[in-house]
Amino acid sequence: MQCRQREEKQAKMSNETRIVITGIGLTAPNGNNLTEFRQNLLAGKSGVGKIETHYMGEVIAGICHFDPLKYQGKKEVRRGTRAGSIAIYCANEAVVDSKLALTSVDKSRIGIYLGVTEHGNVETENEVYNIKQFDYNVDLWSHHHNPRTVANNPAGEITLNMGITGPHYTLGAACAAGSIGIIQGLQMLLLGEVDLALAGGVSETPNTFGVFAAFKNEGALASHPNPQKACRPFDKSRNGIVVSEGGCIYVLEKLSAALARGARIYGEIVGYAINSDASDFILPNPQRQSECMRLALRKAGISPGDIDIINTHATGTREGDKAECQAIRGAFGEDTEVYINNTKSFIGHTMGAAGALELVGNLPSFEDNIAHQTINVDDLEPDCAFKNLVINEPKKVDKVDYILNNSFGMLGLNSVLVVKRFSE
Amino acid sequence: MKSDEIRAMILEVIHQIVPDEDLSNLKGDVRIRDQIEMDSMDFLDIMMELRKRYGIKVPEEDYMQLSTLDGSVAYLEPLMKGI
Numbered sequence: 001m002q003c004r005q006r007e008e009k010q011a012k013m014s015n016e017t018r019i020v021i022t023g024i025g026l027t028a029p030n031g032n033n034l035t036e037f038r039q040n041l042l043a044g045k046s047g048v049g050k051i052e053t054h055y056m057g058e059v060i061a062g063i064c065h066f067d068p069l070k071y072q073g074k075k076e077v078r079r080g081t082r083a084g085s086i087a088i089y090c091a092n093e094a095v096v097d098s099k100l101a102l103t104s105v106d107k108s109r110i111g112i113y114l115g116v117t118e119h120g121n122v123e124t125e126n127e128v129y130n131i132k133q134f135d136y137n138v139d140l141w142s143h144h145h146n147p148r149t150v151a152n153n154p155a156g157e158i159t160l161n162m163g164i165t166g167p168h169y170t171l172g173a174a175c176a177a178g179s180i181g182i183i184q185g186l187q188m189l190l191l192g193e194v195d196l197a198l199a200g201g202v203s204e205t206p207n208t209f210g211v212f213a214a215f216k217n218e219g220a221l222a223s224h225p226n227p228q229k230a231c232r233p234f235d236k237s238r239n240g241i242v243v244s245e246g247g248c249i250y251v252l253e254k255l256s257a258a259l260a261r262g263a264r265i266y267g268e269i270v271g272y273a274i275n276s277d278a279s280d281f282i283l284p285n286p287q288r289q290s291e292c293m294r295l296a297l298r299k300a301g302i303s304p305g306d307i308d309i310i311n312t313h314a315t316g317t318r319e320g321d322k323a324e325c326q327a328i329r330g331a332f333g334e335d336t337e338v339y340i341n342n343t344k345s346f347i348g349h350t351m352g353a354a355g356a357l358e359l360v361g362n363l364p365s366f367e368d369n370i371a372h373q374t375i376n377v378d379d380l381e382p383d384c385a386f387k388n389l390v391i392n393e394p395k396k397v398d399k400v401d402y403i404l405n406n407s408f409g410m411l412g413l414n415s416v417l418v419v420k421r422f423s424e
Numbered sequence: 425m426k427s428d429e430i431r432a433m434i435l436e437v438i439h440q441i442v443p444d445e446d447l448s449n450l451k452g453d454v455r456i457r458d459q460i461e462m463d464s465m466d467f468l469d470i471m472m473e474l475r476k477r478y479g480i481k482v483p484e485e486d487y488m489q490l491s492t493l494d495g496s497v498a499y500l501e502p503l504m505k506g507i
Contacts, residue, residue, distance in 0.1 A: 074443035079465070140476060143468050 015256035019186045020422060022263040023098025023251030024360055025090035029062030029244055029347045033093065038364045041372040042394050046228035046346050048242055053209045054129050056216075060227040061206040062244025062348035071161065081123060081148050082204035084157030086247035086353075087114060091158045091198050098251040098263065100196070102162065111194035112155040112168035113184040114249070115177025115201035117351040117409070119170065120149035122207040154202050166194050174409025175313070176274070177201045178248060179355025179417050183272045185252045195257065200249040203351035207245070215241055218282070220317050231349075232376040233314035233321050233342045234384040234391070241315045242348030248356035259424075266363050267403075267419040271300025277412025284323040289414050290330030293404065296416035297331070304332040306402050307418070309371050311362050312342045313406040314384075315349050324406065325384045339397055341390045342374040355407035359417060365400040366421035425504040430497050434470075438462075441469045452494040474500075478507055 024034050029047025031037030040047070048062045068077050068085040071092040077085055091112070095102060127142055134140045147153065155168040167188075173180040178201025185199025205211050215221040222240040224230035232238040258265055273295035277285035297304060310328060314321040332338055343358035344350075350357050365371060377391040388395075400421060407415045425433070435447055438456070445460040456462060467487070474480045480503055482490065490496040 075441070075445075075461075075466075078441070078443070134476070139481075140472065143465060143472070 015259065016254055017190060018255035018268055019189055019252055020255050020258050020268045021250045021266040021363070021419070022253050022258050023094040023096075023100070024248070024266060025093025025095070025097060026246070026248040026357055026360060027064040027066040027086055027089055028246045028350065028357055029064055032064070032066040034360060034364070037361055038372075041343070041346060041361050042370065044373065044375050044392070046375065048227045048230060048244070048348050050227050051206060053212060054125070055209050056212050059212050060222060060224070060230045060242055062242060062246070062350065063206060064245055064247075076161065079144065080157045081153055082207055082245070083116065083119060083122075083154040083202050086202045086204065086245065087154040087158050087249070088161045090200065090202065090247040090249040091162060094198060094249045094251045095162070100251065100261075105196065107163055108165045109195040110164045110166040111185065111188050111197050112158050112164065112166070113181045113188065113197060113199040114155045114170045115173050115179070115181030115352045115355065116151070116154060116170045117174055117177055117203060117205065118172070118211075119151050119153060121210055122204050123148040125208050125210055158198065173415070174411060174413050175315070175349065175351060175354055176407040176409040176413045176415035177352040177355065178357060179359070179405065179407040179415035180274060182250060182252070182269070182356055182417060183274065183415065185250070186269055186272070189252060189254055195253070197252040198249050199252050200247070200356035201352040201354070202247040203245045203353045205245060205351045206243050211243055215243065222316055229376050231316045231345050233312070233316045233345050233374060234381050234389065235377045236379040236381050238316045238318065238321065238381070240317055242344070244348035244350045246347065246350030246353040246357050248353050248360050250356065250360070265422040267366060268422050269417060270420045271296045271302070271418030272416065273299060274413070274415045277414065279412055282410055284320055284408055285412055286323045286326040286330060288412065289324060289327035289406070289408060292414040292416050293327065293331040293406070296404065296418050300402075300418040300420075302402060302418070304336065304338070307332070307338050307404045308397065308400045309362055309365060309403045310338050310340045311358050311403065311405045312340060313354075313408045314342050315344055320408070321381065322383045324408065325386070328386070335387065337387050339371040339388045339390055339395060340386050341371055343372075345375045345377075355405065355415060355417070359403065359405040359419065362403050362405070363419065365403065369397050369400055371395045371397055371400070425507050427497050427501055430500050430504055431493065434493065434496050434500075437470055437473045440473070441466050450493060453492055455491045456493060457491070478504065480504070
């Protein structure tokens with residue numbers, strides 16, 4: 001009897017330290033829920049197009065087409081930011097998807113942890129553009145500027161919309177932000193700071209012109225006669241980044257709570273790591289990226305051979321894609337047979353959302369055993385060749401138990417997540 | 425602008441700022457913020473719009489005079505005679 005009680009106690013404690021994904025809300029240039037997103041990934045359907053920007057004219061970008069009025073009034077949309085609208089849409093969708101009734105949950109025990117690449121650029125650039133017609137008279141500068149540009153704005157707008165009184169903040173983590181938002185949510189659950197975490201990332205970046213201009217002048221902005229073919233990770237003719245907006249928020253809970261309410265579990269986060277290159281403002285460091293992947297695997301208690309799918313960060317830059325492939329070889333071996341894919345080829349770079357959104361597009365693989373492809377690879381870069389690089393067509397695989405997702409950001413910030421197919 | 429044109433303009437500006445509100449039964453002599461959901465930031469939006477469209481700068485000490493629709497029309501009519 002004592003032995004069984006000890007075993008039950010150990011199992012219960014273990015369920016207190018396991019974190020699972022029980023709800024997903026997303027908007028991507030090619031889908032506004034996981035079903036639509038996954039369908040379009042498997043169908044090879046891009047969501048990239050063209051938009052008009054201030055000063056730069058027409059540019060290639062990925063724009064989302066969710067209905068902001070689904071969860072907001074018109075005044076809320078007007079008062080807030082695009083990032084806020086995206087965050088509110090994704091948070092509400094995630095909670096609905098989780099089948100949690102917010103009325104039955106202590107809202108002071110819900111935390112919101114959102115990664116952003118940047119925030120405030122859109123509002124500031126727009127205001128400067130607006131007052132230009134009034135001879136730059138700052139008497140006409142918007143009184144909404146400050147609440148719109150504080151870095152916590154997207155997370156804060158969720159609290160206003162959903163009446164959540166727990167902690168909220170954003171994490172500034174460049175292109176690794178979505179991944180780091182999830183890690184923060186997981187850590188806060190383990191610390192007991194909250195009982196529920198809405199975690200992920202958002203981006204409103206295409207509404208700026210400055211980011212486009214800077215990438216262009218850096219020689220890193222993608223161009224192609226066909227916008228849908230502009231983002232070309234691993235292809236010899238790749239020439240840069242497609243700037244996109246998007247959002248993805250996960251409901252994260254302790255396993256004990258998820259089991260108690262009979263929640264659907266998309267996957268379990270079993271490993272993660274964050275580190276820094278400490279080498280360059282922009283150029284990636286493959287060695288540090290390898291170290292980050294190895295650290296995440298170590299934390300997960302698994303070896304590289306256990307990973308079934310690596311979802312890459314690769315943005316379509318000449319150097320970044322090669323560096324990541326070198327890093328993967330460093331962590332997984334020269335002859336690795338792991339399946340490797342890329343989501344940015346479909347939707348462009350969704351900046352703060354990327355880490356969360358790209359991982360989520362792979363989670364259905366646990367059930368359907370399909371690794372989605374990387375599109376736009378017409379002529380494979382030799383340095384990016386792997387035995388099981390999945391290109392142009394999805395690949396049916398024997399089993400998917402572990403997915404590893406890479407996210408790498410400027411100033412050499414690296415983040416890796418490992419998610420396991422849930423089994424009790 | 426005549427008083428009925430000013431009234432229509434104010435209602436149009438309010439509608440732009442609080443598009444979810446029904447303005448069809450707005451009483452002229454009752455505080456606007458007691459009739460619809462409008463906060464102090466929305467009021468500042470109205471002041472900003474008057475400045476941008478017509479160059480009319482309303483000093484802060486005069487804000488109370490624009491708390492009703494009738495009050496707003498009465499305040500703006502002399503300032504908008506030549507517009």
